[in-house]
Amino acid sequence: TSVINWFEDRRKFGGLIGAFPEEATRGSISTEKEGEKRIGVNTNRGLWARRDNCGNMLHIKFLKQNRSVCGERGYHLSMNSMERIELLIDRDTWIPMDEDMTAKDVLDFSDEDSHQNRVTVSQEKTGLTDAVQTGLGSLDGTVIAPGVMDFHLMGGSMGSVVGEKITRLIEYATDKSSPLVPICASGGARTQEGTLS
Numbered sequence: 001t002s003v004i005n006w007f008e009d010r011r012k013f014g015g016l017i018g019a020f021p022e023e024a025t026r027g028s029i030s031t032e033k034e035g036e037k038r039i040g041v042n043t044n045r046g047l048w049a050r051r052d053n054c055g056n057m058l059h060i061k062f063l064k065q066n067r068s069v070c071g072e073r074g075y076h077l078s079m080n081s082m083e084r085i086e087l088l089i090d091r092d093t094w095i096p097m098d099e100d101m102t103a104k105d106v107l108d109f110s111d112e113d114s115h116q117n118r119v120t121v122s123q124e125k126t127g128l129t130d131a132v133q134t135g136l137g138s139l140d141g142t143v144i145a146p147g148v149m150d151f152h153l154m155g156g157s158m159g160s161v162v163g164e165k166i167t168r169l170i171e172y173a174t175d176k177s178s179p180l181v182p183i184c185a186s187g188g189a190r191t192q193e194g195t196l197s
Helices: 002-012 058-063 081-087 114-126 160-176 191-196
Strands: 048-050 057-058 093-095 132-139 142-149 179-183
Touching: 048 058, 057 058, 058 114, 058 132, 081 179, 081 191, 093 160, 132 160, 142 160
Parallel strands: 142 179
Antiparallel strands: 048 057, 093 132, 132 142
16 A cells, blocks of 8 residues: 555645556556546556555566465456466467457447447557467477467457467367367457357
């Protein structure tokens, strides 16, 4: 809580918190309470992350060392697919597969916003083309074929591209007799793609 106190003091003396527009953009966490601006924490390029359940601030270096687990109560913070891959495989052995594969909006689905726009915004926020990363890597010297889903892109929903990438990974792993290591972080089917998903 000492970090939160520091931010609270800074807000009292000049309103510096929330004064930077980049704090409220890509990958940031911010809340508003009774019209008062709260602390914005950019988890993609900042040094701090906030625990959702209690609001405690944790240093990114601490989280990486502890595999995104808070030492105070053992709370598990969310991880993106690259963080999971880095934990799983040996350093510098990741070889991505089908990373440029993207879906086409053949249904031209739209409700409050178009499906294509939602996907584009989510791609820009995460740096991913879709909700799964597939590839090869070494785990203690053994080549494995991980398929790691990422909830940060459209809730990890399984659309046509996710299904195709996973299918190709399974076929490759089967052909090469490599262990398949699927890691699911999905919210289910991507309903905006209908039966294509």
